[in-house]
Amino acid sequence: GEDVExxxxxxxxxxxxxxxxxxxxxxxxxxxxxxxxxxxxGLQLLTYIxxxxxxxxxxxxxVLLNKKDKHLSLRIADTQTGDSAIYxxxxxxxxxxxxxxxxxxxxxVLVKP
Amino acid sequence: xxxxxxxxxxxxxxxxxxVTLRCKxxxxxxxxxxxxxxxxxxxxxxxxxxxxxxxxDSGMPEDRFSAKMPNASFSTLKIQPSEPRDSAVYFCASSxxxxxxxxxxxxxxxxxxxx
Numbered sequence: 478g479e480d481v482e483x484x485x486x487x488x489x490x491x492x493x494x495x496x497x498x499x500x501x502x503x504x505x506x507x508x509x510x511x512x513x514x515x516x517x518x519g520l521q522l523l524t525y526i527x528x529x530x531x532x533x534x535x536x537x538x539x540v541l542l543n544k545k546d547k548h549l550s551l552r553i554a555d556t557q558t559g560d561s562a563i564y565x566x567x568x569x570x571x572x573x574x575x576x577x578x579x580x581x582x583x584x585x586v587l588v589k590p
Numbered sequence: 591x592x593x594x595x596x597x598x599x600x601x602x603x604x605x606x607x608x609v610t611l612r613c614k615x616x617x618x619x620x621x622x623x624x625x626x627x628x629x630x631x632x633x634x635x636x637x638x639x640x641x642x643x644x645x646x647d648s649g650m651p652e653d654r655f656s657a658k659m660p661n662a663s664f665s666t667l668k669i670q671p672s673e674p675r676d677s678a679v680y681f682c683a684s685s686x687x688x689x690x691x692x693x694x695x696x697x698x699x700x701x702x703x704x705x
Contacts, residue, residue, distance in 0.1 A: 519699050520696045522693050578635075579635075
């Protein structure tokens with residue numbers, strides 16, 4: 478079955494790089510996502526990667542995918558205080574029984590000035 | 591577009607009362623999802639609809655929970671009777687059928703407190 482795991486918490490200093498890690502179990506996932514949730518708000522898509530890619534860069538964000546190890550990471554360069562939020566990874570799986578998007582538990586990132 | 595709209599934003603009720611949460615998806619989106627978020631269990635998918643038809647309700651916790659989608663622009667999640675353990679933030683999300691990887695757009699959520 479699908480299971481997506483993330484570490485609970487990450488503390489980083491402003492200006493440093495943040496790396497948030499995620500592992501998943503379903504090898505048939507087609508897309509993997511990173512969502513951001515700011516306090517009091519819903520989740521917002523940050524970036525995604527197709528499962529046949531191993532890297533995607535989007536401004537300060539770099540997504541790395543190791544399909545063999547089923548490991549996904551999000552690197553935020555030059556982390557800013559506005560990056561403090563909960564980050565969720567999610568995998569999208571297409572199956573005969575129905576397509577499904579499964580979220581991890583979220584990593585709370587705290588950026589210290 | 592205004593995005594996914596949810597109402598109310600906050601709801602405080604007493605145990606045993608009926609609670610109705612409302613959602614208006616983004617126009618043109620074919621999928622609608624209801625999620626519940628708590629500190630203990632994180633983000634849980636309760637139910638989702640495709641073209642107004644419930645597809646998977648395996649995440650609905652028990653018979654006290656029900657969801658309907660009478661038309662493409664409106665859905666409700668009802669809890670009757672409510673219990674303190676139902677206190678959570680409930681999110682509605684919508685997506686297009688042919689979107690890249692089924693990207694979901696989330697509403698701002700309804701924070702429910704059951705006393």
